[in-house]
Amino acid sequence: MLEFGQFKANTCNGVGRRGFLKTAASIPVALGAGIPTLAEAEEARRRAKAKSVLLLWLWGGPSHIDMVDPKPDAPMEYRGPFGTIPTKTTGMRFTELLPRLASRSDKFSVIRSMRTSNGGHPGAGTVGLTGYEENAGPVQPNFGSIIAKHRGQHDALPPFFYVGQGIPRDLPRRIEGYGGGTLGKAYDPFLVSCSEQGKVGIPTLKMLPGMTPNRITDRRHLLTQLDQTQKQLDNARISDWNRSYQAAYGLLTKPGARQAFDLTEESESTREAYGQTTFGQSCLLARRLVEAEVPYVQVNWSEYVETFTPNGDFGWDTHIYNFELLQDRHCPIFDRAFSALLDDLYDRGLMDDTLVIAMGEFGRTPRISNRAAREHWQHCYFSIWAGAGVQPGRCIGQSDAKAEHPVTRPITPLMAGTTISELCGVGARERAEMKVLDGGSLIHELL
């Protein structure tokens, strides 16, 4: 089930988006931030039992008002076309697009008062994955890179994976906050892809001509190919590529590591439960990586995951067809895959020490656009948290009557990153030593 593919690269180059990015409002990074109190830090440390983190990164900006924060009493130009359904959490309703998750809300908690500081994809992506703006000095590391550095290299598997055929990007460049940042490229994520058929691809190895799964175990052949390939690379790229290559090689030559990628070892019913979609099977692969004790796995609903725009997928960036896409594709796929993932983790006893989070980089305009869709909205959005000491069945935070702004304490990406790190045992002292997440505070409502 291993393939040697190469991630495609394409950009969200919609006309006017650059301009939008340039003029996007900027708000202070550390909204509501504060150093954790001693009691909070002690409490988090006591609860710190996340062996692994599994982040479902909903790239593009999913519409909070059309999913987990509906406002059926808002004016028509806000509320959208979807009915609402009860969840298992008292007083919390979802739209009708998420029936499976609604029936499992006792397994997770929802934050409805997220707020970020950037309204463009690259900027908000960096803030969402690092806690900081990307133009404020050296780029800070991805939350996953922090956990990877703290935990170190696991036996055969890299400590930080990106699962998703593509890396979050917008405009003709990778977002700055995707990887190791100030911690160095050694803590960049290791990229794998997973098709709707469950075939896993490792793009790093695409650079080796003629490489096949059988040949990967032939060290002599591999070294020959490596030597030839290195000659084709310019010096600047060799070190980066070597690092990725070594990780890929080490990973694939160890049976235990290869096993983690083999979705055929799963029962048919398990694979079906996640759905025959790229995102569904990627979630299943992520669960296998968690089972193999990988500390941090980020599943990207990103480029080329159930796309709608030809040759360039913008994930949840629904500037047009917002309601059709959510109803026809995104929400049914997400509802099924995320529900299956929660069930699977619970059934396998993995939920106690696995922190699961689903979020994007921002939400979407509560006011419906002239084109019957929704634009970027950084002032209010959502995240979903489960496992590893997170108290399930809670609805945390509240937005106003039109879902435009939090009316409770805004929860920021920096707070999310701080909470992730604390639940993984990366306390204030360790963070200070790494010079990361400075000024972040806990989302104590989750604990």
Add this chain to the structure above:
Amino acid sequence: MTLLMPRSILLGNLLLAITLTTSLSATEPVRLTHDGSLKRDPRFVNEGKELVYCYDEAPDLIRMMRLHLDKPNPKPMFDNSGDKHQLEPFFSPDGRYIVFTECTGNLSARLVIREQESKKDAYITHSGRGGTRSPCFSPSSDLVVYAFAETGPQHLWSVKPDGTDKKQINETQGISNWPTFTPDGKRLVYSNSRENNYEIYSMNLDGTAEERLTTNNLMDIRPMVSPDGSKIAFTSTRDGNYDIYVMDIDGSKIKRITESEERDDYPTWHPDGERLVYVGERAGKFDLYMVQVP
């Protein structure tokens, strides 16, 4: 010629023919495709002998396919579609045209009305970004109706097959979508969201004499009027997930057709008016199913 055909293909075709023949009179749904990819928008053509539908050929490409019910392998609807998404096909009753939505890039989509024999296209676009939705042909094949949002609420629009005389039909608030004609061509049946969720309505072609046909707290979408004009098939989440229902043309006598715990969506009538084809999700895979309407 037949003797040269591999035995496996012969057996496959024979089995498919037996399956279809046997099952057409049964009430159990018959599975028509087997690849499991995401699918949408099935439409009958060629007097019900063929189905055109759209599916995810690749994670980044939605392709329109044509399936002959007596043959196992669907073929691309067009030979040279390139890398454009093509979806929501609808054929003019006289067989002259196909209309479909074509996504040409990020934030842009257009309506294509293609004369099938000459391959001549008329492109229906609006200013600025946005996308047309859900086109359908009038029974007389001289009018296309579709949905588009130009100034906020999403309205229904009409245009002639040559791309001329584009005009907005209704002024209703909320989001209007999925228009379909009654067989006499006098009324449109469609969904609108102004009552907090999608309900099904009908109205005259000039937007007058609107009647509400469903009353339900959850979505009623994708209405399709039966060939004899007596019934409407539609998708609803009223029982917990996407299922197919049929009601009389006046909104009465609602019957649930599918009862799977997984998704059933995109109903379309067979020309005989006795069967429906829809996209069913089973074990996480999406395929076309045909069912007899009781």
